[in-house]
Amino acid sequence: MKNTVIKYGLYALISGFVLFGLPFLFGMGVNFDYGELVGYTSMILSLLFVYFGIKHYRDKVNEGKVSLGKALVIGMLIALFSAAGVALFDYIYTTQINPDFANEYIAYSIEKMEATLPAEEVKIKSAELKQQMKDYGSPSFMAFMMFASVIILGFIISLISGLILQRKN
Numbered sequence: 001m002k003n004t005v006i007k008y009g010l011y012a013l014i015s016g017f018v019l020f021g022l023p024f025l026f027g028m029g030v031n032f033d034y035g036e037l038v039g040y041t042s043m044i045l046s047l048l049f050v051y052f053g054i055k056h057y058r059d060k061v062n063e064g065k066v067s068l069g070k071a072l073v074i075g076m077l078i079a080l081f082s083a084a085g086v087a088l089f090d091y092i093y094t095t096q097i098n099p100d101f102a103n104e105y106i107a108y109s110i111e112k113m114e115a116t117l118p119a120e121e122v123k124i125k126s127a128e129l130k131q132q133m134k135d136y137g138s139p140s141f142m143a144f145m146m147f148a149s150v151i152i153l154g155f156i157i158s159l160i161s162g163l164i165l166q167r168k169n
Helices: 002-025 032-061 068-097 101-116 119-136 139-165
Strands: none
Touching: 002 032, 002 068, 032 068, 032 101, 032 139, 068 101, 068 139, 101 119, 119 139
């Protein structure tokens, strides 16, 4: 199990790091309208290694069988690698590549609010947003939130993969 987790975990880590950073590597910068879509897509693509890792373990290591519990353990361990890759890129991005990310996001969000909400509501919501970013906008916390997001998605994918791939005697 250890070799399978390390092999597929490293694939997930590298793909999470690269796919999450791909828009920036191609100079696309931050497009907040599509950033969330690109982010979640890259997380899910890197988590595909959860399925392949469980399948490899079942077919090549464990004589064609795997329990749901063992599949969940393998899947979550692989998901930890993917989460680390995404969080690492997020941390590097918000500390080195674009340290002004939080301020840019606040400005973008306020601009969108101004286009859709009444002035009084914009004032209240923008103050709330600024306070949230002050409280939770550190690069470390944002990287942790990315890590947590991938872990949650990883659990869902591990569970689905385990249900599909489980085979008992």
